[in-house]
Amino acid sequence: MDVKIERKDSELLVSLAGELDQHAARGVMLHFRELEAQTLPERCTLDLSSLRFTDSSGIAVLLGLHRRVSDIGGSLRVVGTPQQAMKVFDAAGLRRVMKFE
Amino acid sequence: MKAVNEMNLTFPSRSINEGFARSVAAAFAAQLDPTLDELGDIKTAISEAVTNCIVHAYPDVIGSIKLRCRIYPDGRFEATISDRGVGIPDVEKAREPMFSTGGPERSGMGFTIMESFTDKLTVRSCPGKGTTVRFAKRIAVRAER
């Protein structure tokens, strides 16, 4: 699993590429934990266009990132979600929690 | 009904094997000529069941996981995933959406996903002895599509 975190002006762009299962999720969560609350921009985009697979472990990863961004009053936008991942996220009703585009 | 083909796999509960197990199951199911969607559903359900063995059945030890896949003449794919881990005291409760004994890394959606992505899910468990999860998925023949 490739995790890319870029800061552009007042925006944070997070890209996940590969397969996000429990094995990979532990590493991704460590990356997210390093995001300092003080320096976290209010706008965050999560790019999933290169996500080849995910399961319920991905749900917890998205909810975790959403919580971090919400805690500082920011908003999370998820873009490029492939069909397989969307089906998993829909089973958990994630569309009601965060914005998918 | 007698299976037309069958595969058996035994592997240790290391998290790296989550990807291995779902890939093997998908490669075997490919004999039924499934759509990408159907294959995605099978991979997801296998991943959920195997991850549960790794995370819950064997929390502090490396144990053995068995995966059996079968193909039936009516186009049914069936998978059985079993462990000899801690077991589930209340299966009915465990299958409820959002029920989890895991931490914030778990969402309690594994069984709900397995149920909605497959046609039939059965869970048998005995505390202290282990758990067996079985699901079936019917793959439509191409002409019906």
Ligand SMILES: Nc1ncnc2c1ncn2[C@@H]1O[C@H](COP(=O)(O)OP(=O)(O)OP(=O)(O)O)[C@@H](O)[C@H]1O
């Ligand atoms: N093989 C197993 N051995 C022991 N307990 C299990 C097993 N599979 C599931 N469980 C129990 O059932 C509960 C529900 O499982 P389920 O897969 O639905 O959710 P989860 O694993 O907690 O979270 P998620 O799958 O969303 O990451 C688990 O929290 C665990 O207590």
Ligand SMILES: [Mg+2]
């Ligand atoms: Mg689970």
